[in-house]
Every structure is written in C-alpha cells, then in structure tokens.
Amino acid sequence: MLKWEEQMDIKFLVGQGHSIRQVAKLSGHARNTVRSVIRPRENQPQRESRGRKSKLTDFKEYLRARYLETGLSGVRLCEEIAAMGFTGSVSAVRRFLQTIEKGGISPKATVRFETPPGEQAQVDWAEIGYFLDENGIKRKIYAFLMVLSFSRMLFIEFVTDISTETLIACHQKAFAYFGGYTRRILYDNMKQVRLSQTEWNPLFQDFLGHYGIIGNTHRPYRARTKGKVERAVLYLRDSFIKGRAFENLADLQTQCLVWQETVANCRVHATTREKPSELFKSEQLISLRQVAEYRLVSKASRKVSAEGFVHFAGSRYSVAPQAVGKTVLIEQDEQLLRVKSDDLIIAEHQVSARKNADVIDPEHLTEMWKLSLGKTPVPNSRKLQVMFNDEVAMTPLQRYEEVIG
Structure with a gap:
C-alpha cells in the first residue's frame, strides 16, 4: 500500500494535468497503482471501529x-x-492529520522533485x-545563497546591497x-530578476542569455517551490550566524x-543522506571554459x-586638466572605472570601496598644480591684458600755489 505522501504526489501530478501514463513515469509507480489512487472504489463498506474510545475522539x-x-x-x-x-501522543495526532484532505490535497502538500545532475540551481537573498x-553609518548585510539542487552544494556571499549588478557579480x-x-536557475519574484509577472529585468535577462541559462521563478506565494535554498537560509542562520561575532564584513x-x-x-544532508561534497563529484555542470566571461559594465556621462574631477557613484575621480569642462563617458566594471573622451581612455582608476572618496591620479594632480602656478598656459583660456597710456599728464606747480594762496 502506498504511503500518504506518495498518494499526495500522484494526486498533485494529476491536478497539474498529467495523464496516467505520465504520472506513472514521473512517480515510478505502475499505471494500475496510479488508477487506484485517483479512482478509489465507491461505496466501499467502512469497517466499524470496536473497542474502547480513542483519546483523540473528542x-x-x-x-x-x-x-x-492553518496547516500547522x-x-x-x-x-x-x-x-x-x-x-495522548503526538504520533496519534499525526496519524489523524494524514487522513485529512482538502480537495484531495493537504493544504501544505508540496511535491519534492529530485533534479538530475547539472540541471538546476536555486538562488535567494537573506537579510x-x-x-x-x-x-558610523548603519548598513544592512545581505547573504546571497546558491544551492545546486542535485548535490545540495552551497555557495554564500555577503554584500551590502541587492542591486541587479550585485546579483550578477554574486552569480559570477x-x-x-x-x-561551472x-x-x-530558480528564483523568487525579486525585482532584480522580474519587473512584473510578464516582464523580466532586461539587464539580468542579458546576463542569463549570455550563458544560455534558463531562468525560472516560482509561482507567487509559493516559496516552497524552491525549498532547497529556503532551508539553506534557515541552516545558515542556525548553524553559522547565531552565537558568532565578526570584526567586519x-x-x-x-x-x-x-x-x-x-x-x-x-x-551528511538530511534529505539525500549524502555529503554535498561527495555528490558534487557527480554534478554535470557546464564548464566556464565554454563561454567568455560576462563583463558587467555600468555606463554614464x-x-x-x-x-x-568627475562625480560617479558617490565619489570623485580625477582626470587630466585638459578635459575640464568636457562631457565624458564613464564605464565601470567590478574593479575598474574608465573615463573616455572621443572613444579614448583619458583616465583609469580602481573603484572606490566607500562613498564620498576622492580618487586621484598623482599625474593629474601635478598637471593641475602646474596650471595653477602659471607654468603652463591653460588650454583655450582667455588672457587678461592691462594697457597703460605712454603719455602721463603733468600739472605745473604754479597751479597748486594759486589754489592754496
């Protein structure tokens, strides 16, 4: 006889529109077994209970x-x-709950599908x-988690923002x-991935398309669909975060x-009964060597x-004084910021790790000082000229004596 969970799996698959043949293939049961679950015998006589009254009856x-x-x-x-x-015991309560059905499916029934190697990963944020x-400014810390669905291999990265650019960097x-x-990859309906139910975030869609990854999001209010990473979040909090102290990020x-x-x-994972590191050896990931690295570049004028200086992302970056007053193009990837004028790179800096910083190239500073001290003419600057007349008017002394006398 099938277990209650197996019967729920079969009924869930039928509810999704699968045929008896498809359900049999997905569940691993014979077609007659599937039929017996979805077409129970009608008018089957019920056995009357005998003996003493159950402690649970009332x-x-x-x-x-x-x-x-509530589904408690x-x-x-x-x-x-x-x-x-x-x-009575909790076991008696559990046995009774197994007999309760709502439309044939428990309100919290979730079918667990074990994915083949290399097929799926699940991603989530956690504050x-x-x-x-x-x-002295308070900043939130977020954890990016990616779990490989087959092996349960886990990767975690801590960040201070959850922008689309940061999400892509964490994926990389x-x-x-x-x-590989x-x-x-399965996500929830975060705005970094989906702008709405019908529209994907174009930048993130471009990232997935670069690697040929198929992105999926779970149904709204159905977070249990990506239960592997949801449980990983709880495991991270309980096993690592709680009771530890950290000096900095x-x-x-x-x-x-x-x-x-x-x-x-x-x-040893509670579900697979295997170590993720051991199952990981059987993962069939797509190698990173098969595709060029995705370059995430932020652009602005x-x-x-x-x-x-040019102002970008809360900090100032120096450029050569010859570019003063010009409109330039800024390109920033994860580590470098480039300033371009007429498609030529006129400045390059390491991206500042903090805001309100002045990032200065010593050569730019030297050139600016030379201009300030007047040793080098300022390009396209207007010169101020002061002119004096050659002839100076002379007043006779007799004129002053007449005024006094």
Whole structure:
C-alpha cells in the first residue's frame, strides 16, 4: 500500500494535468497503482471501529478545522489540544492529520522533485543583520545563497546591497566557486530578476542569455517551490550566524568560507543522506571554459568639473586638466572605472570601496598644480591684458600755489 505522501504526489501530478501514463513515469509507480489512487472504489463498506474510545475522539473536529485553516504541524496542534485536556501522543495526532484532505490535497502538500545532475540551481537573498561602517553609518548585510539542487552544494556571499549588478557579480563568484553552472536557475519574484509577472529585468535577462541559462521563478506565494535554498537560509542562520561575532564584513566572509568548506558542504544532508561534497563529484555542470566571461559594465556621462574631477557613484575621480569642462563617458566594471573622451581612455582608476572618496591620479594632480602656478598656459583660456597710456599728464606747480594762496 502506498504511503500518504506518495498518494499526495500522484494526486498533485494529476491536478497539474498529467495523464496516467505520465504520472506513472514521473512517480515510478505502475499505471494500475496510479488508477487506484485517483479512482478509489465507491461505496466501499467502512469497517466499524470496536473497542474502547480513542483519546483523540473528542478533539478530532477541532483538529480538522484548525489544520485546514492553518496547516500547522502535528507537534503544534498536539500542544494546543494538550492544553484542552488531551493526554495522548503526538504520533496519534499525526496519524489523524494524514487522513485529512482538502480537495484531495493537504493544504501544505508540496511535491519534492529530485533534479538530475547539472540541471538546476536555486538562488535567494537573506537579510542577516547590520554593521557600522568607518563613518558610523548603519548598513544592512545581505547573504546571497546558491544551492545546486542535485548535490545540495552551497555557495554564500555577503554584500551590502541587492542591486541587479550585485546579483550578477554574486552569480559570477558562485560559478567560479563551482567551476561551472547549471542549465536552469530558480528564483523568487525579486525585482532584480522580474519587473512584473510578464516582464523580466532586461539587464539580468542579458546576463542569463549570455550563458544560455534558463531562468525560472516560482509561482507567487509559493516559496516552497524552491525549498532547497529556503532551508539553506534557515541552516545558515542556525548553524553559522547565531552565537558568532565578526570584526567586519571581510571577517564575516572569511569565517563563512571556512564554515562552508568544513561544515555545510561536508555534512551528511538530511534529505539525500549524502555529503554535498561527495555528490558534487557527480554534478554535470557546464564548464566556464565554454563561454567568455560576462563583463558587467555600468555606463554614464558626466561633465568634468573645474577642479578636474568627475562625480560617479558617490565619489570623485580625477582626470587630466585638459578635459575640464568636457562631457565624458564613464564605464565601470567590478574593479575598474574608465573615463573616455572621443572613444579614448583619458583616465583609469580602481573603484572606490566607500562613498564620498576622492580618487586621484598623482599625474593629474601635478598637471593641475602646474596650471595653477602659471607654468603652463591653460588650454583655450582667455588672457587678461592691462594697457597703460605712454603719455602721463603733468600739472605745473604754479597751479597748486594759486589754489592754496
């Protein structure tokens, strides 16, 4: 006889529109077994219970209504009826809950599909806490998590923003860590991925298209569809975050990498009964060597100030004084910021790790000082000329004596 969970799986697949043949193939059961689940015998005589009254009898109506309303676990419901006088075990409550159906499917029924190697990964954000930066400003900390669905191999990166650019950068770090990527990736309906139910974020869609990855999002209010990464978030909080102290964001990332390598990916997983690091050897990821690296470049136009700076992302970057007053193009990737004028790179800087910073090339500063001291004429500058008449008017002394006298 099939277990309750197996019957729920079959009914769920039928509800999704699959034929009996397809359900049999997906579930691994014979077609006659599938038919027996979805076409139960009608008018089957019910066996009358004999013997003494069950301890649960007086609480069944309450349990049925409460379970269908909330979907609470057997443990929680057992605690509630224990306060009402129930003296039985939680096992009895669980057995009774298995007999409750709502439209043939439990309100919390979720079919777990184990994906083949290299087929799918799941991604999510998690807000972890906050820290005070060097200026005493409180900043939130987010964790990016990617889980390979087959092996449960886990990658974590901590960041201070959840922009689309940051999401793409985290994906690239995860791909580098795993040495490849899956054919599909499952997300929730975050705006960095989807702008609406019918429109994808164009920048993120461009990133996925570069690697040929098929992106999927779960149905609204159906987060359990990507339960692998949801459980990884809970595991991260309970096993790593709680009870630990970190000096700064870099220390948090370093400690997490050690935990990730020595604990998270080396433990025996509760579902697969295997170590993720061992199953990972059978993952069939697409190699990064098969495609060029995706270059994430932010572009913007700026006017060079009179001081010889361009403002970008909250900081100032120096350029040569010859560009003062010109409108230039700024391109920024993960590490470098380039300033272009007429398709020529006129300045290049490391991207500042903090805002309100002045990033200065010493050569630009030297040239600006030379101009300020007048040793080099300012390009296209207007010269101020002061002219004097050659003849100077002379007043006779007699004129002054007449005025005095």
